[in-house]
Amino acid sequence: MPFIPHTEEDIGDMLAAIGVPDVESLFDEIPKELLIRDLDGIPDALSEMEISRLMRARAAKDSGLSCFIGAGAYEHHIPAVVWDIATRGEFYSAYTPYQAEASQGTLQTIYEYQSMIASLTGLDASNASLYDGASALAEAALMAVRANRGTKSRRVLLAAGVNDTYRKVAAAIAGSQGLTFERMGLDSTTGASDPGALSDAEDPPVAVVIQQPGFFGTLESVHELTDLAHSQGALVIAVVNPTSLAILAAPGRWGKQGADIACGEGQPLGVPLSSGGPYFGFMACRNALLRQMPGRIVGRTTDLDGNPGFTLTLQAREQHIRRSKATSNICTNQGLMVTAATIYLSLLGQEGLARVALTSCRRTAELVELLCSIEGIDRLFEGPHFHECALRLDRPTGPVLEALAERGILGGIDLSGTHPELGDALLVCATETKTKADLEAYRDALRDIMS
Amino acid sequence: MHEPLIFEKSRHGRRAYAQAPADRAECDIPAEFLRDEPPMLPEASELQVVRHFTRLSQQNFSIDTHFYPLGSCTMKYNPRACNTLAMLPGFVNRHPLGPERYGQGFLACMHELQEMLKAVTGMKAVSLTPMAGAQGELTGVAMIRAYHVARGEPHRLEVIVPDAAHGTNPATATMCGCVVRELPTGRDGDIDLDALRRAVGANTAGIMLTNPSTLGVFERNITEVAAIVHGAGGLLYYDGANLNAILGKVRPGDMEFDVIHMNLHKTFSTPHGGGGPGSGAVGVGARLMPFLPIPIVGKREGEPEYFWLTEEHMPQSIGRLSGFMGNAGVLLRAYVYMRMLGRDGMRRIAEFATLNANYLMARLEQAGFELGFPGRRASHEFIVTLKRQSRTLNVTAMDVAKALLDHGFHAPTTYFPLLVPECLLIEPTETETREMMDRFADAMIAILHEAETDIQRLKGAPYTLPVRRLDDVKAARNLDLAWKRS
Numbered sequence: 021m022p023f024i025p026h027t028e029e030d031i032g033d034m035l036a037a038i039g040v041p042d043v044e045s046l047f048d049e050i051p052k053e054l055l056i057r058d059l060d061g062i063p064d065a066l067s068e069m070e071i072s073r074l075m076r077a078r079a080a081k082d083s084g085l086s087c088f089i090g091a092g093a094y095e096h097h098i099p100a101v102v103w104d105i106a107t108r109g110e111f112y113s114a115y116t117p118y119q120a121e122a123s124q125g126t127l128q129t130i131y132e133y134q135s136m137i138a139s140l141t142g143l144d145a146s147n148a149s150l151y152d153g154a155s156a157l158a159e160a161a162l163m164a165v166r167a168n169r170g171t172k173s174r175r176v177l178l179a180a181g182v183n184d185t186y187r188k189v190a191a192a193i194a195g196s197q198g199l200t201f202e203r204m205g206l207d208s209t210t211g212a213s214d215p216g217a218l219s220d221a222e223d224p225p226v227a228v229v230i231q232q233p234g235f236f237g238t239l240e241s242v243h244e245l246t247d248l249a250h251s252q253g254a255l256v257i258a259v260v261n262p263t264s265l266a267i268l269a270a271p272g273r274w275g276k277q278g279a280d281i282a283c284g285e286g287q288p289l290g291v292p293l294s295s296g297g298p299y300f301g302f303m304a305c306r307n308a309l310l311r312q313m314p315g316r317i318v319g320r321t322t323d324l325d326g327n328p329g330f331t332l333t334l335q336a337r338e339q340h341i342r343r344s345k346a347t348s349n350i351c352t353n354q355g356l357m358v359t360a361a362t363i364y365l366s367l368l369g370q371e372g373l374a375r376v377a378l379t380s381c382r383r384t385a386e387l388v389e390l391l392c393s394i395e396g397i398d399r400l401f402e403g404p405h406f407h408e409c410a411l412r413l414d415r416p417t418g419p420v421l422e423a424l425a426e427r428g429i430l431g432g433i434d435l436s437g438t439h440p441e442l443g444d445a446l447l448v449c450a451t452e453t454k455t456k457a458d459l460e461a462y463r464d465a466l467r468d469i470m471s
Numbered sequence: 472m473h474e475p476l477i478f479e480k481s482r483h484g485r486r487a488y489a490q491a492p493a494d495r496a497e498c499d500i501p502a503e504f505l506r507d508e509p510p511m512l513p514e515a516s517e518l519q520v521v522r523h524f525t526r527l528s529q530q531n532f533s534i535d536t537h538f539y540p541l542g543s544c545t546m547k548y549n550p551r552a553c554n555t556l557a558m559l560p561g562f563v564n565r566h567p568l569g570p571e572r573y574g575q576g577f578l579a580c581m582h583e584l585q586e587m588l589k590a591v592t593g594m595k596a597v598s599l600t601p602m603a604g605a606q607g608e609l610t611g612v613a614m615i616r617a618y619h620v621a622r623g624e625p626h627r628l629e630v631i632v633p634d635a636a637h638g639t640n641p642a643t644a645t646m647c648g649c650v651v652r653e654l655p656t657g658r659d660g661d662i663d664l665d666a667l668r669r670a671v672g673a674n675t676a677g678i679m680l681t682n683p684s685t686l687g688v689f690e691r692n693i694t695e696v697a698a699i700v701h702g703a704g705g706l707l708y709y710d711g712a713n714l715n716a717i718l719g720k721v722r723p724g725d726m727e728f729d730v731i732h733m734n735l736h737k738t739f740s741t742p743h744g745g746g747g748p749g750s751g752a753v754g755v756g757a758r759l760m761p762f763l764p765i766p767i768v769g770k771r772e773g774e775p776e777y778f779w780l781t782e783e784h785m786p787q788s789i790g791r792l793s794g795f796m797g798n799a800g801v802l803l804r805a806y807v808y809m810r811m812l813g814r815d816g817m818r819r820i821a822e823f824a825t826l827n828a829n830y831l832m833a834r835l836e837q838a839g840f841e842l843g844f845p846g847r848r849a850s851h852e853f854i855v856t857l858k859r860q861s862r863t864l865n866v867t868a869m870d871v872a873k874a875l876l877d878h879g880f881h882a883p884t885t886y887f888p889l890l891v892p893e894c895l896l897i898e899p900t901e902t903e904t905r906e907m908m909d910r911f912a913d914a915m916i917a918i919l920h921e922a923e924t925d926i927q928r929l930k931g932a933p934y935t936l937p938v939r940r941l942d943d944v945k946a947a948r949n950l951d952l953a954w955k956r957s
Contacts, residue, residue, distance in 0.1 A: 065813025
């Protein structure tokens with residue numbers, strides 16, 4: 021039996037010590053009619069050799085394409101050190117650090133992570149992670165409602181660039197507590213928000229959510245929007261790309277007062293694309309909102325001998341203490357991904373991360389120039405972009421993408437299904453992982469398809 | 472020994488040169504969008520980073536290094552093959568929004584995982600998207616609410632929760648806009664049926680139960696509980712945290728549960744990772760099938776064979792809970808684990824988890840420890856209470872937990888469930904040897920002896936770890952949550 025160490029002798033001795041004749045007796049408190057004879061629908065066991073062969077064949081089926089898709093998950097170079105160390109047994113198979121003295125490795129790693137996120141976002145304090153960027157937005161909205169004592173509103177206003185899947189997730193998670201989510205209009209020239217819905221508000225929202233860069237890669241006027249939101253009595257939630265924070269304005273410095281909460285998807289920081297997860301959501305806030313922040317938080321303190329050490333703190337916010345009055349029901353978070361991100365950020369440092377950001381921005385600009393040299397392809401929006409760009413095609417996007425895939429290129433995502441108002445549109449992304457040759461190969465394939 | 476922070480080891484201008492582009496590219500983002508100062512991140516060499524995090528890892532207890540009998544957490548061996556195979560390049564490099572045609576290998580694994588989870592739980596349909604047990608609970612309660620609303624009964628807002636329940640249960644009910652009604656547990660560990668009959672009514676949305684319960688014993692009246700709640704128009708939610716105790720012996724679907732969440736990071740051995748990532752896959756009976764969260768993997772006769780079921784296929788779904796499809800890498804690990812166990816292996820999990828728990832319980836009872844529920848069988852875990860010793864010797868569950876660390880064992884769960892004073896909730900799991908449990912029992916005996924002969928020394932434990940006992944009060948009062956350059 022895989023992973024079970026008992027010998028026949030062990031079993032015999034143990035049953036004798038318990039005082040029962042057989043293992044079945046240990047289940048005698050379970051109503052007989054509930055006990056099943058056999059498990060249907062489960063295949064026979066495979067040895068490690070057999071399952072390895074099966075998985076290698078399946079993984080091979082999914083390999084070998086050059087990826088120009090972004091839309092919330094980004095391909096970056098991940099140093100070999102990151103997963104070599106993150107999958108050490110002492111990190112991989114450790115549990116939540118409830119016994120702090122036996123978990124200083126995990127706790128110090130999280131403290132260092134919190135420090136890095138606080139600095140990247142320009143805010144006072146970070147938590148130890150949430151599940152992902154989308155659910156982090158849901159939690160941030162709920163937090164804003166708790167924290168914003170100045171209004172009874174449960175209306176949350178989203179800038180035009182907020183990822184629509186994030187909106188759906190926020191509605192699914194926070195809708196049952198009465199929160200509603202509306203959007204500002206999109207300026208079709210710049211691809212940024214038209215703040216009209218915010219300035220005209222008769223019923224100001226409890227919070228305004230600003231995504232930077234926006235879903236289409238365009239950049240919002242974050243300072244103006246932040247000030248406008250604050251003047252309406254709304255809290256500001258920033259949804260940000262952590263790589264971009266190496267060079268873009270930190271949410272804590274947006275406008276005159278800074279954003280109140282920053283959150284987003286941490287995947288770009290050393291976590292592979294891995295078919296969509298596990299990723300991690302990060303969240304940081306100003307000190308005034310700290311006690312409303314969900315999730316675990318690590319603090320530095322001292323031990324009996326006066327030496328420094330780390331422990332989970334402010335646990336009175338959490339489910340295991342406050343139960344039905346907790347800030348959130350979250351328990352398990354994304355600890356291993358946080359470990360990886362902390363190692364990644366330690367290797368890159370601010371200069372390395374800035375280079376990744378700048379190179380990605382540059383590669384996308386180069387790709388867009390190459391692709392727009394093809395007849396029938398244009399940019400949708402003017403104005404500055406980070407590392408993604410929306411393009412307009414003179415024909416349906418779907419078949420073009422299929423033809424590209426057949427040539428080994430995942431050209432981007434088809435926006436025409438989710439954003440029909442944009443027409444035949446495509447969202448492309450090129451990171452530092454793409455060489456000039458990769459970009460030219462894309463151009464050549466597309467030119468071929470379009471002619 | 473305290474390891475300095477990575478910031479304290481940094482020196483300006485240092486970094487891991489091999490890991491970032493060689494040049495600082497130009498980009499034309501105008502100044503008003505840019506940062507005014509760079510972020511404060513470490514500046515260290517690659518070797519410094521390797522050494523730092525390797526040394527930090529060595530300060531952790533983990534399943535790979537220590538017996539870890541944390542009740543309710545199921546700290547069983549995390550097979551290495553699960554990690555290696557889940558991280559094969561084809562899986563790990565695949566973008567979640569890539570075309571289905573080029574993801575058939577991954578989707579086949581997900582579909583088969585859905586089918587296997589249905590089979591072991593006896594449920595009709597499964598969604599893999601919830602990213603942890605708590606998100607699975609949110610899903611379950613949200614689906615129950617959606618069911619009642621769809622039937623024109625939106626006033627059903629009361630969720631019944633036993634007082635022994637894990638904190639996520641009442642926290643979840645509140646998050647879903649429901650009201651919690653707490654139910655007392657009887658002295659022998661079963662739910663008080665009379666109290667339940669009084670608690671149900673026209674406003675009942677449902678009941679959240681764990682079986683075996685958080686007290687480590689099987690809810691013997693489960694059939695009656697189901698009848699009472701269903702009879703009042705409510706639904707049954709199963710918290711699958713303790714599934715390890717009954718996997719392959721009992722199916723929650725047969726116990727009339729309408730929805731169950733599973734903790735794949737417990738029962739199906741995906742790594743705990745220092746606090747996640749987990750997975751809270753949910754299974755449902757017929758009543759709740761339309762409400763499952765999306766996306767779900769479907770299978771068809773056409774091409775491509777495996778595809779995603781989304782909003783258009785499931786118009787009554789409670790929606791999406793994650794940006795993509797949940798913790799895919801965790802799900803792949805659970806898939807590999809289930810394939811390696813197979814039918815016979817899965818039947819044996821509950822048998823050996825229960826054998827180990829009952830053996831350890833017998834040894835500790837024979838050594839004079841007081842059980843939380845003497846006279847009941849242990850499920851996969853059991854409770855020891857130190858309430859007598861706390862009066863006579865002034866030794867607490869906390870003291871014993873800290874002393875166990877010095878003996879080279881991670882402590883059991885302490886002070887949960889709240890019902891039993893000075894309790895230790897002990898779950899050995901099926902992957903531990905008999906000798907390991909004997910050593911643990913011997914350590915407990917030694918600790919009790921120390922409590923009798925040198926209580927002051929005992930109360931100062933641990934002595935052999937990187938830090939002594941930490942000042943929690945100071946941590947909350949003088950908040951230091953992020954390093955700042957001084």
